[in-house]
Amino acid sequence: MISLTDTQKIGMGLTGFGVFFLFFGMILFFDKALLAIGNVLFVAGLAFVIGLERTFRFFFQKHKMKATGFFLGGVFVVLVGWPLIGMIFEIYGFFLLFRGFFPVVVGFIRRVPVLGSLLNLPGIRSTT
Numbered sequence: 001m002i003s004l005t006d007t008q009k010i011g012m013g014l015t016g017f018g019v020f021f022l023f024f025g026m027i028l029f030f031d032k033a034l035l036a037i038g039n040v041l042f043v044a045g046l047a048f049v050i051g052l053e054r055t056f057r058f059f060f061q062k063h064k065m066k067a068t069g070f071f072l073g074g075v076f077v078v079l080v081g082w083p084l085i086g087m088i089f090e091i092y093g094f095f096l097l098f099r100g101f102f103p104v105v106v107g108f109i110r111r112v113p114v115l116g117s118l119l120n121l122p123g124i125r126s127t128t
Contacts, residue, residue, distance in 0.1 A: 011048025018042030030083040039075045039090070059097075067096030 004012070018041030025034030047055045059068045071093030077086030110116045118124065 008049050011045045011050075013045070014041050014048055015045030018045050025083070026087065030087060032078060032081055032083040035078045035083050035087065039078055043075070064097060067093050069093070071097055 018038045021034050021038030021041060023038075025031045025038055028034060050058070058064075059072070070089050074086045074089030074091075074093055077089060080086075106119065110119050
C-alpha cells in the first residue's frame with residue numbers, strides 16, 4: 001500500500017474537490033464561479049501532492065510550454081469571465097500535458113473487474 005504524507009493527503013482532497021467543482025460547473029452550463037474554484041483547487045492540490053518544485057518543473061519543461069500555455073491560459077480566461085472559451089483551452093492543454101499518462105491509466109483500468117472487461121471488447125480494444 002502506498003503511504004502518503006499529511007500534505008499529500010490534503011493535496012488529494014483539494015484535487016478531488018477541484019475535479020468535483022469543475023465537473024459541477026460544466027454541468028451547470030459553465031458556471032464561471034464554480035469553474036474558477038475548481039481550477040484553483042485542482043492546481044493547488046496538484047502542487048500539494050507532488051510538491052511545488054516538481055509542479056513547477058512539470059509545467060515549465062521546454063517541450064510542454066505550448067500545453068502549459070493553453071492550460072494556464074484557459075484558467076486565466078475562466079477567471080476573467082469567459083468560461084466556455086477558457087474550458088476549451090484548458091481541456092486542450094490538459095490533454096497535451098497529460099497525454100503520456102493516458103496509456104498508464106488505460107492499463108490500470110483494464111485490470112479493474114467490470115471496466116476491464118468493457119475495455120477488452122473487440123471494437124474498443126483496437127482503439128485504446
